[in-house]
Amino acid sequence: MKFVAIVGSNANQSVNRQLLQFMQRHFDEDQLDLVEVKPFPMFNENHPATDPEPAVKLAEQIQAADGVIIACPEYNHSVPSGLKSVIEWESYRLHPFKNKPVMIVGASKFAQGSSRAQLHLRQILDSPGVFAQVFPGNEFLLGQAKQAFTAEGDLKDQGTIDFLTLCYNGFKDFVAMHQAAQEAQA
Amino acid sequence: MKLVAIVGTNADFSYNRLLLQYMQKHFQAMADIKILEIDQLPAFSIDEPLDMKVWSFKKAIQQADGVIFSTPEYDHSIPAALKSAIEWVSYKQNVLYHKPAMIVGTSYGPQASARAQEHLRQILASPDCDAYTLSGNEVLIGNAAKVFVDGNVTDAKVRAELESYFNNFVDFIETTAPKEDDSMPKQPYLDDAYIKFPTGSLSFREVQQILSTIPFEIDLIDHTDHFTWYSNKPNREHVRYPNEIGEGVDECHPPKALPIVMKIINSFKDGSRDSVSRPLMMHGHRVLIQYYALRDVDGSYLGTIEFTGSVEHILNFYDQGAWGASDGTSGASQADATSGASDASADDAADATSGASAHDDAATDAPAENADTTDAPDATSGASEH
Numbered sequence: 001m002k003f004v005a006i007v008g009s010n011a012n013q014s015v016n017r018q019l020l021q022f023m024q025r026h027f028d029e030d031q032l033d034l035v036e037v038k039p040f041p042m043f044n045e046n047h048p049a050t051d052p053e054p055a056v057k058l059a060e061q062i063q064a065a066d067g068v069i070i071a072c073p074e075y076n077h078s079v080p081s082g083l084k085s086v087i088e089w090e091s092y093r094l095h096p097f098k099n100k101p102v103m104i105v106g107a108s109k110f111a112q113g114s115s116r117a118q119l120h121l122r123q124i125l126d127s128p129g130v131f132a133q134v135f136p137g138n139e140f141l142l143g144q145a146k147q148a149f150t151a152e153g154d155l156k157d158q159g160t161i162d163f164l165t166l167c168y169n170g171f172k173d174f175v176a177m178h179q180a181a182q183e184a185q186a
Numbered sequence: 187m188k189l190v191a192i193v194g195t196n197a198d199f200s201y202n203r204l205l206l207q208y209m210q211k212h213f214q215a216m217a218d219i220k221i222l223e224i225d226q227l228p229a230f231s232i233d234e235p236l237d238m239k240v241w242s243f244k245k246a247i248q249q250a251d252g253v254i255f256s257t258p259e260y261d262h263s264i265p266a267a268l269k270s271a272i273e274w275v276s277y278k279q280n281v282l283y284h285k286p287a288m289i290v291g292t293s294y295g296p297q298a299s300a301r302a303q304e305h306l307r308q309i310l311a312s313p314d315c316d317a318y319t320l321s322g323n324e325v326l327i328g329n330a331a332k333v334f335v336d337g338n339v340t341d342a343k344v345r346a347e348l349e350s351y352f353n354n355f356v357d358f359i360e361t362t363a364p365k366e367d368d369s370m371p372k373q374p375y376l377d378d379a380y381i382k383f384p385t386g387s388l389s390f391r392e393v394q395q396i397l398s399t400i401p402f403e404i405d406l407i408d409h410t411d412h413f414t415w416y417s418n419k420p421n422r423e424h425v426r427y428p429n430e431i432g433e434g435v436d437e438c439h440p441p442k443a444l445p446i447v448m449k450i451i452n453s454f455k456d457g458s459r460d461s462v463s464r465p466l467m468m469h470g471h472r473v474l475i476q477y478y479a480l481r482d483v484d485g486s487y488l489g490t491i492e493f494t495g496s497v498e499h500i501l502n503f504y505d506q507g508a509w510g511a512s513d514g515t516s517g518a519s520q521a522d523a524t525s526g527a528s529d530a531s532a533d534d535a536a537d538a539t540s541g542a543s544a545h546d547d548a549a550t551d552a553p554a555e556n557a558d559t560t561d562a563p564d565a566t567s568g569a570s571e572h
Binding site: 010011012038041042043044045046075076077078079080081082084085087088091116120123124126127129130 | 196197198225229230231232233260261262263265266267269270272273276301305308309311312314315
């Protein structure tokens with residue numbers, strides 16, 4: 001399968017980027033294309049008058065993909081503005097998330113592993129302007145993320161890898177189920 | 187009461203902006219509301235340095251008694267632009283800490299921005315912000331296009347509700363917000379103790395009053411680069427506030443001034459300089475700012491002390507020929523004698539004041555500070571009279 005994997009942080013150093021890079025290597029039977037939020041301008045309904053180039057490109061990528069994986073950090077108990085801005089661009093004139101399966105993962109330096117931001121993100125993706133099909137349950141919350149990776153960027157803990165694999169395979173089933181339902185409808 | 191009201195969108199047209207403009211006008215007898223826009227702020231990033239716009243935005247919130255957020259709803263949450271502004275103001279130095287906050291919102295549809303407001307409450311309650319958000323009092327003005335006509339609220343029920351909630355916010359600020367005197371005493375703590383100097387003794391009360399009376403104001407940056415004290419002089423050139431105490435030097439100075447300030451402080455730390463003088467215009471009069479390295483008796487760095495004061499009265503004396511130097515007829519030696527007064531002590535290397543100015547390489551000094559010992563005897567006698 002082919003997935004777009006959005007790095008939800010615009011920081012130079014990000015454990016969420018590390019997590020997606022690990023998934024990209026670990027699940028190499030599939031294609032995970034990492035997308036950064038940093039090149040996106042702040043969403044503004046008046047400026048620019050047309051969708052910026054990174055937003056158009058991402059919309060095309062999402063449309064061509066089987067699903068989207070979002071790695072979400074937590075700022076002030078919510079979704080970082082950089083990621084929220086991308087979703088606003090993709091739900092204003094473009095609507096690539098419509099009926100697209102989305103999996104949420106997240107990592108943080110502390111124990112919670114971005115749990116509250118992930119809940120907000122679910123609600124945001126569920127709103128009528130976005131209308132994504134968010135993969136339920138399967139909360140992958142990587143806490144203490146600074147200590148979670150080896151120097152090579154692999155997850156150290158086998159239990160964590162097993163759970164991530166379980167969530168990931170579940171998401172692939174969810175995508176397949178969703179695609180089958182859409183074909184039956186068509 | 188001084189409030190700031192944040193327009194929660196960067197859009198050109200917004201009913202949330204109209205709502206705040208209405209509140210600003212309608213409640214002007216109760217509060218001075220300053221409207222802050224977020225459209226010029228850069229997108230938040232932990233890798234970007236604080237810029238002037240963000241710094242001014244943070245300062246405005248810091249100095250306000252309370253903050254009103256007017257938020258639209260984008261995808262069931264607050265707009266990214268507003269989230270970005272909140273990330274800036276709570277990152278590193280959090281100016282929302284224990285700041286009374288009120289949430290309002292309006293929209294075209296009947297929902298107003300209910301779900302975004304709920305997210306905003308959670309965001310403001312996070313430890314990163316830790317604001318005191320007024321609970322209940324939900325200002326959810328639906329059908330905005332009908333409600334707002336020519337800058338007024340046409341619906342009497344909406345108006346009455348807004349008035350009642352705003353009253354509650356004012357009460358909330360007065361009763362629950364930390365009072366200034368909770369953190370900083372209005373008067374310094376005094377007892378019968380006094381300090382015994384080798385040159386005499388002063389009571390603590392005298393020390394306080396001397397610091398408030400000397401004809402310039404004083405600010406102190408301690409050896410860890412934090413703003414720790416300022417003199418309580420009336421009519422200061424630089425107005426300071428108690429809640430700025432403890433700020434890092436990078437937070438209390440505007441970003442554009444920071445490189446110069448750090449250069450001065452670092453030169454004091456490494457001992458390459460002991461003072462810097464800056465003549466400049468402030469509030470329409472001539473002011474001299476002098477920075478001095480504050481050093482312990484063993485010479486170790488204790489901090490940077492900044493003296494700021496108007497020099498108009500001194501320059502007026504000079505213009506009136508008080509030292510006989512301004513009419514151009516008196517000889518050079520007499521003019522030198524004027525500066526000689528400070529030179530006399532400049533010869534004495536132990537004197538920090540003039541010794542410091544002699545080391546100053548800022549090239550902005552008044553000429554009188556230039557070392558010239560031509561008429562030293564005259565100057566010495568002048569000095570000894572004091």
